[in-house]
Amino acid sequence: MSLESEAQSILLRLANQRDEMVTQLVDWAAINTGTHNLPGLRQMAELVQAAFQPICDQLDYVAVPLQTQVTSQGNREDCPLAGVLVGQRRPDAARQAVLSIHMDTVYPADSTFQTLKLDGNTLHGPGVADAKGGLVVMLYALKAFEQYVEATSNGQLGWTVILNSDEEIGSLGSRSLFAQYGAAADFGLLFEPCLPTGHLIGQRKGSGNFEIVIRGQAAHAGREFYKGRNAVVAAAKVASRLHELNDRWPGTTVNVAKIDGGGPNNVVPDVAVVRFNIRYPEGDLEAELSRDLERIVEEADDGITMVLHGGFFAPPKPLSEAYLDLLNTVQDCGREVGLELEWESTGGVCDGNRLAALGVPNVDTMGVQGGNIHSPQEYMLLDSLVPRAQLTFLTLVRKAREIREAEMRKEA
Structure with a gap:
């Protein structure tokens, strides 16, 4: 993949934004956003909305319906959930990408695991890997991509971001929004943490x-x-x-x-x-x-x-031909920034399963490198922030260039 000087310059700029990305992650991880902590999730959504607003043509906070849950007495009762941020850029462009990650965590408001701890290159804290680190990666990659679009006048790839608040309980309220805003996308990138080895997840149950x-x-x-x-x-x-x-x-x-x-x-x-x-x-x-x-x-x-x-x-997420093609694209882009990416199967599920069921091929582990998620030992590696943002940036650039080259061949 031969990069234009504009893309090379932006890659270097991303490399110099590590400290800024760390600060952003620490600020967001300090807010408790357990799925049922509605005030915390609303505070988080306001901060995230302010961060994404400058790069979106439209950015809305979408409420979700009440969800029914079964109580310990066997009765059904309605439960409110926090809403979803949906942002779009160039929705009328020739090709479309959907990028998504959740703002909620598994740690409730009364969790004892609330304190962030820095140990060299390792940051411990609730949601630092799953998935606020991924949210930071997405933000900075999209900022970089918009700089590329402006520098090259290549605006043929539009995108939609879906940032939900209920993924940790199965996206009960937000799942319909993936069909509404994401089903027409040509491909998807989701920012769940990659595996502790840095590898991607392929097939999911x-x-x-x-x-x-x-x-x-x-x-x-x-x-x-x-x-x-x-x-x-x-x-x-x-x-x-x-x-x-x-x-x-x-x-x-x-x-x-x-x-x-x-x-x-x-x-x-x-x-x-x-x-x-x-x-x-x-x-x-x-x-x-x-x-x-x-x-x-x-x-x-x-x-x-x-x-x-x-x-x-x-539903299960099989390795379809389109999905494998996208995995190979991400793998190629990884080599450009020194990442040797393999993929493995897992029993875990995420919103990537839902997009795949809609026919949208997607790679769902574009987030940071870390581990021990869903436990008081959760951690992420700070040095993974920049390479993962670069990886996403290059994947978007690759897709935008493919569209332009296809159009040029038609004209010829």
Whole structure:
């Protein structure tokens, strides 16, 4: 990939912005943005909106609908979620890219993991890798790309950014916005952290979250024990049957994560909720898994009723031809900045699964290098900020140049 002098100059400019990027990351990571911390997420959105505003033609904060959740008592209640920032530049350009990452983290407002700690090249803190580091990478890469567009007058690649606040719970409120704003894109870049080795993620499994609400009959544990129908015991049986599904299909996992239920020792419990997650490698398995879940619910013991809630929220992301082509492009651009990028399969899911299901090939680990995400040991490597921003910048440049060269061939 032979670079114009303008692109080379911008790459050097990015290399000199490391300290500025670190400062931006520290400021954003200092704000708690657990998915249900609405004030924290609103504060974060205002700061991010101010940072992206200068490079967007339009940037809006889009509210999402209330989402229904199952309480520990088996009841359904509405839950508010924070909104989504949607920004666009050149929406009428010949080709379009969608870039996305989430602003929320897994650490609630009362989490004890709130303090940032710098240890040489390593920054420890909530969300520094997943995914505020990626948000910084995206911002600086887009700034650089807009400088390139201005310098070369090559405005044939437009872009949309989708910055949501509920990815860590499956993008329950924002998933429809990917269809609304991202489905028409030619390709996508998402800024989840890359693997600790620096490598990318290729194929991803699908995922579903479910609850089975179990209702029995309360009774005095001493006087009328046999009149009761124990919902917790029924929940234990359900958990066992769910766990047995792990032996049915290679690569599929069913994780029973939590059982709510029970109370005083002298009362037969009448309500329990079994919460579980399913990961699966192929979309065709959804129908078979659904039938097994329905069978478990239908075969309840006498005096016990069960209701299944939830569903599959992120389909598998296979290595399609278009996806492989984009991975190869990113890999080529990585070599330009000294990154030898391979890709690996994973059971993790992200919004890249949702874009892939819409037919948009995307690389979803363009973010920073780090590890121990979703734990109090989360960290990222500060020296990964600049190379990952350069990687994204070069990928956008490569795509813009491909469009211009195609147009020139048509004219010839």
